Amino acid sequence: MNExxxxxxxxxxxxxxxxxxxxxxxxxxxxxxxxxxxRAIPAAxxxxxxxSLLLIFPLRLQRGGTGEAWRGDAxxxxxxxxxxxxxxxxxxxxxxIRAEEFFRYGCDEPMPHLLVYTVFLSAAFYALxxxxxxxxxxxGIATGIFLASMLLMLLSNIGGMRLxxxxxxxxxxRGILQTAVHGFVLPPELLLFFLLRPYVDAAEKTPVYRxxxxxxxxxxxxxxxxQAVLGAWAEAQTQTVHTLSRLGSLSVFRRxxxxxxxxxMLAELCKLSALACGVQSxxxxxxxxxxxxxxxxxxxxxxxxxxxxxIGLGQETLYCAFTVAxxxxxxxxxxxxxxxxxxYAKKNG
Amino acid sequence: xxxxxxxxxxxxxxxxxGMFGTAIDFYTKDITLMGYPCCIxxxxxxxxxxxxxxxxxxxxxxxETQPQTPEELYDYILKQTAIPLESKSVVCLEDARVQLTAGxxxxxxxxxxxxxxxxxxxxQYRSIQEPSGEGxxxxxxxxxxxxxxxxxxxxxRLIRTExxxxxxxxxxxxxQTEVALLYNTKLAPAAVLTAVKRRLxxxxxxxxxxxxxxTGFLQKSRFSFFxxxxxTERPDTACAKxxxxxxxxxxxGSPFAMIVPYFFSENFQSMDDYSEKAYFASIIRVLKxxxxxxxxxxxxxxxxxxxxxxxxxxPELLYKVASAELATPLxxxxxxxxxxxxxxxxxxxxxxxxxPIGHSVSLVAALIVGDAAVSAGIIGTPIxxxxxxxxxxxxxxxxxxxxxxxxxxxxxxxxxxxxxxxIVALFFWMLLGMCGMNAFGIPYMSPIAPGxxxxxxxxxxxxxxxxxxxxxxxxxxxxxxxxxxxx
Numbered sequence: 001m002n003e004x005x006x007x008x009x010x011x012x013x014x015x016x017x018x019x020x021x022x023x024x025x026x027x028x029x030x031x032x033x034x035x036x037x038x039r040a041i042p043a044a045x046x047x048x049x050x051x052s053l054l055l056i057f058p059l060r061l062q063r064g065g066t067g068e069a070w071r072g073d074a075x076x077x078x079x080x081x082x083x084x085x086x087x088x089x090x091x092x093x094x095x096x097i098r099a100e101e102f103f104r105y106g107c108d109e110p111m112p113h114l115l116v117y118t119v120f121l122s123a124a125f126y127a128l129x130x131x132x133x134x135x136x137x138x139x140g141i142a143t144g145i146f147l148a149s150m151l152l153m154l155l156s157n158i159g160g161m162r163l164x165x166x167x168x169x170x171x172x173x174r175g176i177l178q179t180a181v182h183g184f185v186l187p188p189e190l191l192l193f194f195l196l197r198p199y200v201d202a203a204e205k206t207p208v209y210r211x212x213x214x215x216x217x218x219x220x221x222x223x224x225x226x227q228a229v230l231g232a233w234a235e236a237q238t239q240t241v242h243t244l245s246r247l248g249s250l251s252v253f254r255r256x257x258x259x260x261x262x263x264x265m266l267a268e269l270c271k272l273s274a275l276a277c278g279v280q281s282x283x284x285x286x287x288x289x290x291x292x293x294x295x296x297x298x299x300x301x302x303x304x305x306x307x308x309x310x311i312g313l314g315q316e317t318l319y320c321a322f323t324v325a326x327x328x329x330x331x332x333x334x335x336x337x338x339x340x341x342x343x344y345a346k347k348n349g
Numbered sequence: 350x351x352x353x354x355x356x357x358x359x360x361x362x363x364x365x366x367g368m369f370g371t372a373i374d375f376y377t378k379d380i381t382l383m384g385y386p387c388c389i390x391x392x393x394x395x396x397x398x399x400x401x402x403x404x405x406x407x408x409x410x411x412x413e414t415q416p417q418t419p420e421e422l423y424d425y426i427l428k429q430t431a432i433p434l435e436s437k438s439v440v441c442l443e444d445a446r447v448q449l450t451a452g453x454x455x456x457x458x459x460x461x462x463x464x465x466x467x468x469x470x471x472x473q474y475r476s477i478q479e480p481s482g483e484g485x486x487x488x489x490x491x492x493x494x495x496x497x498x499x500x501x502x503x504x505x506r507l508i509r510t511e512x513x514x515x516x517x518x519x520x521x522x523x524x525q526t527e528v529a530l531l532y533n534t535k536l537a538p539a540a541v542l543t544a545v546k547r548r549l550x551x552x553x554x555x556x557x558x559x560x561x562x563x564t565g566f567l568q569k570s571r572f573s574f575f576x577x578x579x580x581t582e583r584p585d586t587a588c589a590k591x592x593x594x595x596x597x598x599x600x601x602g603s604p605f606a607m608i609v610p611y612f613f614s615e616n617f618q619s620m621d622d623y624s625e626k627a628y629f630a631s632i633i634r635v636l637k638x639x640x641x642x643x644x645x646x647x648x649x650x651x652x653x654x655x656x657x658x659x660x661x662x663x664p665e666l667l668y669k670v671a672s673a674e675l676a677t678p679l680x681x682x683x684x685x686x687x688x689x690x691x692x693x694x695x696x697x698x699x700x701x702x703x704x705p706i707g708h709s710v711s712l713v714a715a716l717i718v719g720d721a722a723v724s725a726g727i728i729g730t731p732i733x734x735x736x737x738x739x740x741x742x743x744x745x746x747x748x749x750x751x752x753x754x755x756x757x758x759x760x761x762x763x764x765x766x767x768x769x770x771x772i773v774a775l776f777f778w779m780l781l782g783m784c785g786m787n788a789f790g791i792p793y794m795s796p797i798a799p800g801x802x803x804x805x806x807x808x809x810x811x812x813x814x815x816x817x818x819x820x821x822x823x824x825x826x827x828x829x830x831x832x833x834x835x836x
Contacts, residue, residue, distance in 0.1 A: 008799065011799060103770060107657065107658060107768070107770075108657075108658060108660060109657050109658070109768065111767070111768065111770065115767070116770060119767060119770055119771070119774045120774075122774075123774050123777050123778065126778055126781060127777075127781055130781045130784075130785040131785060133785070134782075135781065136799075137784035137785075137792060137798035137799055138777070138780040138781050138784045138798065140798045140799060140800055141780055141784070141794075141797065141798050142777075142780070254663075255660070255661045258654075258658060258661045258769075262769060262772070262773050265769075265770065265773045266773050266776065266777055269773065269774065269777045270777070
């Protein structure tokens, strides 16, 4: 296994892009349908701006500081690393649960839960064994397949788009703000920016804001398509994008949803593996040296343990908890980084 | 310890004879040259006696000077005659063995502790023929043959710059097979070259009859279905790879040159791609990638869809598949495994048997499997069609035959046991496995993953020669360079 992995910042951003945009295609079953595009699009822009603002300080510290605060260890203390591992493992477990539910929803012959989770976890374990380098390269291909699927879906739905569905309604600032607040999520995947950063060449800039902008654009395109095809029905769908894929057809090809589902499941496996990689990275900072070679097993073990816990908690609670935990971790990381920078500056006169 | 030659002709003769024993092809002849007793040694079949006498007698029968000592005779023959001699003299028995087995003749002179080496090679070998497995519509019709020197000359004829470097070494404890490394001194990355040489020197093989034996020593030990070395039997392909900065390895006795490093995308390229119009070459490339995916995944996907998500089939096809399956005793999953197993058996039988019998095997297989088994209702027609389509697609990318065959079986198992989830998970595993490979520090999946502009220039597509000539591609441009693997 190539331990001295070299990953580019672009690859890291693609990993995050796929991890986050798959959430837009495969939605949680309790999150409800897509809000109308007229509200969803400005709300998405607001949320993207808010997320970017929240990331300014930790990213500035990472880029502009002496580097001492972050060198090889963005999450300085073991306690922070432990919480990061916990949050990422919970996010991985939530992703696995959602993917399993979606798979059951899309497949007429459901498979035993345990079998599905075993396949997910073994895929994540194999990804960890192959290494970060292998994962980011595979994610590059999976992203290509995912985007091709989305493009195909868009094309296959052109025939079903109705202009009257896009008729403008009176502009409501309150409604937009409500949608933005309701839809605001700080995904734990953002922590991967900092956790996996040591894999990337320190001199390379990470295009984080561009990634967030791309995610926003992706969401806008989906919202627009859902609104144009489904109109008011978009809000009533539990899996809006899947409904679009089911409705779309190209000539004699009427069941393209099977292709889309396969592409999205692949993306889900990539997301799960990315989160497992994050857990492994955090766990490595906690474990004593003699146990570090088993970090992959501990990471997958944490994921496996948290799956039943997350099933019990419910998706809505989980996503709220993730936002709070991610925000708290980012804040603590920033403060801790500043303190380390300060002490480093003092030590060096 | 090496036994050096002595000044006694008798001792030297006995020592050389002792080396070859009573071999019937070992030929010695005592002669007197300019009054000094000498002995000519050669191996019949490798050297030509006629050639030797033509060379020797014409010159030595009319001597211009009379040497006074055996040493003078040695110097006279070596420096003053026009006899084609090898620059290296034989000083020990090991040298004598190497020279004699290479097809040269050795002249031992009484009173001289060295032997002269005459270039009298006259080996019998297969002539240069058309490539058997890399046929092309245009371009060269030559393929490599067995003797290493002939193969090197084929490359030299095509690359006539001083940048072409040929280095030789011997591998194989019991065969002492000559292995040659050919590369471009300016384009081949030094790190790759050093790694190749080091790994070859570390290869402890008892014998070497084909470059394929070296694969395991050149790749990292981690298991993978794919391999980061490639083969070619075409001198023009080998030259093209050298011009891209790669290293070509050839072994004496093998008509296949090995190319390192070798990337996944190269399995989909052929020399014809560069002779044809760019758009057509690009279409062919896309077709080959599609064929690869069909060959690997189609039976598995078919089994998965038929068993787990039959609603995806159009109603007419679903009806046909269902009625065919109702008429057969085996479930579709087992049928797919059985047909693929049979396909491999037939292929293997056809490959190893003499050609006339091989044809009969194919005929019997076609009649029994294709007709009788379907008529008897043992195997359904849809699975036969799928297997046939898969087999045809496999032959579109022959260099990936081995991984395709194994992966196809695995996809059938995944599709039959786990349905669509199994297919997706196995695809993900396959991607991870392929993406995790590095060929001498360069990602095996390059330029697909990590992506680079080379993928659209000469990967999935092939740009026109105007663009390709501007790009002047070499492997130095590919991303990667993880030194860890090279050490």
